[in-house]
Amino acid sequence: MLVCFAGMSTSLLVSKMKKAAERRGIKADIEAVSTADMRDLTEDAQVVLLGPQARYMLDEVRRSVRDGVPVEVIDTKLYGAMDGEGVLDLALSLVGDGISE
Known part of the structure; x- marks a missing residue:
């Protein structure tokens, strides 16, 4: 999960991360949320950026x-x-073996 003020400035980044994950064969549910909405949505997150x-x-x-x-x-x-590739790498490094593929 990516968190920003309105959830909109990260939309392009999320798109690029999804494409990078797809190229790598990683099934990932990546979404952008606003700081106001994130409290209700972090329960299922494996990593929050x-x-x-x-x-x-x-x-x-x-x-x-x-x-x-x-x-x-x-x-x-x-x-x-x-940099969708770089941010995906960051997320993967933080969850390590805990990522579900």
Whole structure:
């Protein structure tokens, strides 16, 4: 799950991540949500990534997800470049063997 203020600025990034996952043969449910909606949607998330603009919410988001769910901020360079491959790599590195394929 990618979290940003309106859930819209990450739409392109989500699209690129989905294409990267598909090319790699990874079945992934990747979605963008707003900071307002994320509290209701983090229950099923395996990893939560925050857009750089939502960095200030890192501690709050970590407290709101269930134990063991990694929460990190997307690197500004990856986000600015809309690097779907790089952000997918970040997500995969955070969940390790816990990803369901």
